[in-house]
Amino acid sequence: MRPVRTSRRIVVDASVARAAGEHNHPTSKACRDFLIEVLGICHKVVMSPPIRNEWKKHCSSFSHKWLTSMTARKKVANIAEERDMSLDCSGLSSRRQHQVLDKDVPLLEAALATDKIVVSLDDEARKLFVRVTRANPGLNPVMWLNPLAQSDQVVEWLKQGAKTRSDWQLGGVKE
Amino acid sequence: MxxxxxxxxxxxxxxxxxxxxxxxxxxxxxxxxxxxxxxxxxxxxxxxxxxxxxxxxxxxxxxxxxxxxxxxxxxxxxxxxxxxxxxxxxxxxxxxxxxxxxxxxxxxxxxxxxxxxxxxxxxxxxxxxxxxxxxxGQYPEAFVLFPEMTHEQVIGIIPPEWKSVHSSLEESPLGPGFNWTVVRDRCFLSLALTHPEMKTLKISLDQFIPPGMLPSRTLSPCIEGFIHLPGLRGNPERTYKTSAVAKNFPGTFENYVASVIHDWQENEPKKMDLLAKGLEKLELTWKVQAKQLDDTRVELLVGRLPHSRPGGARDLVSIADVGFGVSQTLPVLVALLVAQPGQIVYLEQPEIHLHPKAQCGLARVLAEAAERGxxxxxxxxxxxxxxKIQTLVxxxxxxxxxxxxxxxxxxxxxxxxxxxxxxxxxxxxxxxxxxxxxxxxxxxxxxxxxxxxxxxxx
The missing domain is CATH 3.40.50 (Rossmann fold)
Structure with a gap:
């Protein structure tokens, strides 16, 4: 039997799904490595209706196969859409910043409803979420990882059970 | 439904x-x-x-x-x-x-x-x-037979109904003096009653016990009914030897395919129809025909095209003249159609020589056989x-x-x-x-x- 590991439910942004099928070195490779590792380990991917829609729009052939395999292995955690999240975004200055944040709110909602892990290539959104954590302390425990930026650690982190790391949490990031 | x-x-x-x-x-x-x-x-x-x-x-x-x-x-x-x-x-x-x-x-x-x-x-x-x-299944404890068992050892383990066979013989004009003996019958061990003074007399337990009571008698027909189609199903031939067509198919099944098709042509047109539909579903051919050449040989002809076309009924060629997909998959379809509910068909790599699209079609054929039992x-x-099987589910x-x-x-x-x-x-x-x-x-x-x-x- 395979060793029993902790299974964590991870929200994976469509940016990772798209990049995995591209030839954009080293981002694409980092995304592929991350997805294959999740498939091999017992972790699950979280899907809510808005996340699934984004995946459908941006999914590459590689990540489509990956999601099919995850589905067949009962490794997709389907959740209902959460619509009651309201953020205090008074710290943001521009309309564009609000748009970026709005676009990725479904990721945060899904993460808060599950194991509070988001994997995304979108560093701009991460920085904005970090900025609003002071006014929205509920976001503090959410870990936001970039498979490229943390590529040297992410595989081992997954293997070790994707445990909470305060330096990856929105509330623990020093900007 | x-x-x-x-x-x-x-x-x-x-x-x-x-x-x-x-x-x-x-x-x-x-x-x-x-x-x-x-x-x-x-x-x-x-x-x-x-x-x-x-x-x-x-x-x-x-x-x-x-x-x-x-x-x-x-x-x-x-x-x-x-x-x-x-x-x-x-x-x-x-x-x-x-x-x-x-x-x-x-x-x-x-x-x-x-x-x-x-x-x-x-x-x-x-x-x-x-x-x-x-x-x-009727007694809580299973029991073990081994070739060197003594009469006393056998008596000690067998169910009461089996013991009564011994008692009835002891009371018959032949008895007393009968002993239980373990005998081998091909790959099974069974029980028989022997008498020390009548060396040639060996009375099998099977003669007294209803077949349903003896596990070996339940298993034998199941094993003999086994339809086996190996991964290597032979080269397509211009002619095939005729064979018997019954419920059981001793040996490997590819040897029976031509004669089974010939039999269906004569007696079971519905099966022929299902076979043609199955082959067409896999886009291999739309028609198969068995032609008896003499008392020992059957020729298999297949439609040259995957789907029927006007005037195509005569467009048949020998199975040896079409791709391996047809000759290797035809036995699979015939085996699944000839099998009775409950009969085991063992298929080794039924997908060999099949295009990916046909492999998907094969899943449906397997599912239909399962639905038939x-x-x-x-x-x-x-x-x-x-x-594809997951998808059908x-x-x-x-x-x-x-x-x-x-x-x-x-x-x-x-x-x-x-x-x-x-x-x-x-x-x-x-x-x-x-x-x-x-x-x-x-x-x-x-x-x-x-x-x-x-x-x-x-």
Whole structure:
């Protein structure tokens, strides 16, 4: 039997799904490595209706196969859409910043409803979420990882059970 | 409307039929005891040499032993279904040490009958039955027969009804003085009553006990009814030898295909229609015809095109003149159509020589056979076949209760086979596997994309 590991439910942004099928070195490779590792380990991917829609729009052939395999292995955690999240975004200055944040709110909602892990290539959104954590302390425990930026650690982190790391949490990031 | 899985694979009296569980130990890579549940669609998957065939081969040994025209001993090693020339090729190894025997256990649906065989090498070569375990399902304890058992040992273990056979003979004009003796009948051990003063008299227990009470009598027809289609199904021929067409098909099935088709042409037009539809579904051909050339030979003709066209009824060619896909898949379809509900069809890699699209079509053919109650054991390397079966379940076209998946792997340290078994849920999902085809396909894609990136081509 395979060793029993902790299974964590991870929200994976469509940016990772798209990049995995591209030839954009080293981002694409980092995304592929991350997805294959999740498939091999017992972790699950979280899907809510808005996340699934984004995946459908941006999914590459590689990540489509990956999601099919995850589905067949009962490794997709389907959740209902959460619509009651309201953020205090008074710290943001521009309309564009609000748009970026709005676009990725479904990721945060899904993460808060599950194991509070988001994997995304979108560093701009991460920085904005970090900025609003002071006014929205509920976001503090959410870990936001970039498979490229943390590529040297992410595989081992997954293997070790994707445990909470305060330096990856929105509330623990020093900007 | 689809019948529920609870009503399929059952006899007219409502009881399920055939083999429910197969367990094997000490046979090739199956060093430790591994077992598989048998359902109407039983799928065996895994890497090459992972033990998929090995778990079925002991049954093939029983089949060729029971079907041999002479008594070949406890097991016929070199026969039409499976060919061994030495016990060494069969027995599991641990390092340099070779095992001395192997075990096979079969649990039957009928009354919970169970049979366990322990075969051991014998000094002159080949195998002997070391002991046989019988469970009738009507008694809480199974009991073991072995060749050297004394009368007293037999009396001590057998069910009361069997003992009464002895008592009735003792009271007959022949008695007293009868002794129970363990006798070998091909690959089974059974009981007989002998009398020390009448050397030639041997009265078999079978003469007194109803067939349903004896596990071996329940298993024999099941094994002999086994339809076996090996991975190598022969080259397409210009003519095929005629064969008998009955419920049982001794040896391997490809030898019967031409005559079965000829028989259907004469007597079962519905089967011919289903066969043509099946072949067309796989886009192989739309028509097949068997032409008897003389008393010994049948020619198989097939439509040259995958679908019928106006005036195409005469556009037939010999099966030897079309692609291998037709000649290798035709026996699969015929076997699935000829099998009765409850009869086991063992297919080794039915997908060989098939285009991916046809592999998807094959999944539907297998599903239809399962729905009819045929018990198909499929050994496969086709990711597409598995995925299509999952899809049929998710689409509500195949009852997940009819399907069982067994994944075979070999332990890195010693090469021993380990079997992981799973059920499909109503969404066709099978859960986490040790490794599956998808992982291999994704890894291949990853390596390709990484290599393209490394060349700096965006």
């Amino acid at each position: 689809r019948r529920s899985s609870a009503t399929r694979g059952k006899r007219a009296d409502g009881r399920p039929t055939g083999i429910a569980v197969i367990a094997v130990e000490g046979f090739k890579s199956l060093k430790e005891r591994q077992s598989i549940d048998i359902r109407p669609l039983t799928l065996l998957a895994g890497a090459n040499s992972s033990g998929k065939s090995s778990i079925m081969q002991p049954l093939l040994l029983l089949k060729q032993t029971l079907e041999a025209p002479y008594d070949p001993g406890a097991l016929l090693l070199d026969g039409p279904n499976i060919r061994f020339t030495s016990t060494k090729q069969i027995l599991s190894r641990s390092g340099r040490q070779q095992g001395k025997g192997f075990g096979l256990w079969l649990l039957m649906h009928e009354s919970g009958h169970g049979l366990g065989f322990s075969f051991a090498t014998k000094p002159g070569g080949g195998f002997d039955i070391k002991h046989m375990l019988l469970g009738t 045929v018990v198909t054991v499929v050994e496969t390397h086709s990711a597409l076949l598995l995925r 998710a689409q509500g076209e195949l009852d997940p209760g009819l399907v069982k998946l067994h994944w075979f792997t070999r332990r890195t340290q010693d090469g021993a086979t380990q079997v992981y078994s799973g059920d499909l849920d109503s969404a066709g999902r099978f859960g986490d596997w040790p490794e599956d085809f998808d992982e291999v396909a994704l890894e291949a894609d990853r390596q390709y994309l990484d290599a393209v990136e490394a060349r700096g081509i965006g």
